[in-house]
Amino acid sequence: MVVFVDGDVPCRVERRRDVKTWLKAVALxxxxxxxxxxxxxxxxxxxxxxxxxxxxxxxxxxxxxxDQSEGKRLSGDLLISFERVSENAENQGVLFQxxxxxxxxxxxxxxVGFKDKSPDDASNxxxxxxxxxxxxxxxxxx
Numbered sequence: 001m002v003v004f005v006d007g008d009v010p011c012r013v014e015r016r017r018d019v020k021t022w023l024k025a026v027a028l029x030x031x032x033x034x035x036x037x038x039x040x041x042x043x044x045x046x047x048x049x050x051x052x053x054x055x056x057x058x059x060x061x062x063x064x065x066x067d068q069s070e071g072k073r074l075s076g077d078l079l080i081s082f083e084r085v086s087e088n089a090e091n092q093g094v095l096f097q098x099x100x101x102x103x104x105x106x107x108x109x110x111x112v113g114f115k116d117k118s119p120d121d122a123s124n125x126x127x128x129x130x131x132x133x134x135x136x137x138x139x140x141x142x
Contacts, residue, residue: 001035002019002020002024002034002037003038004016004039005040006041007043008041008042008043009042009046009082011082012100013039013100022132022135023037023108026108027108027112029132030109030112031072032072032073033073034074035073035074035075036075037075037076037108038076038077039104040077040078041080041082042079042082043083044081044083044084046081047060047081047084048060050079051064054066060081061081062080062085063103064078066079067110067111074108075111078104078107080100082100085099085100086099088103105128105129109128109132114128
């Protein structure tokens with residue numbers, strides 16, 4: 001089950017039913033099932049606290065993924081800085097909701113097993129994100 005959680009900021013995810021269906025489809029595309037997934041809206045400062053406490057990183061980020069998956073059943077918490085998403089969307093020239101979907105699926109892909117620290121891994125992650133975003137648009141047309 002996918003739940004949207006107001007953290008210290010409102011969780012402004014639009015078309016929630018479509019997003020849930022899409023995230024399940026992405027999991028299935030990677031031969032996984034979607035278990036319990038929480039999408040938590042945070043401010044930059046709130047997410048920075050988590051980054052410092054749990055990852056020993058002193059940097060702002062758009063998402064932190066806490067993996068609670070069991071085998072091929074994907075579960076976890078996606079803590080998302082809505083401030084970072086907004087800034088990234090502006091810098092990339094895309095709509096906020098489009099960038100938010102990219103960040104949500106980025107977290108889901110981490111649960112699948114994708115990494116993004118090396119250039120090759122980051123390239124593979126971006127390709128998987130692009131494919132997943134295309135699935136969202138195809139599902140909504142069909």
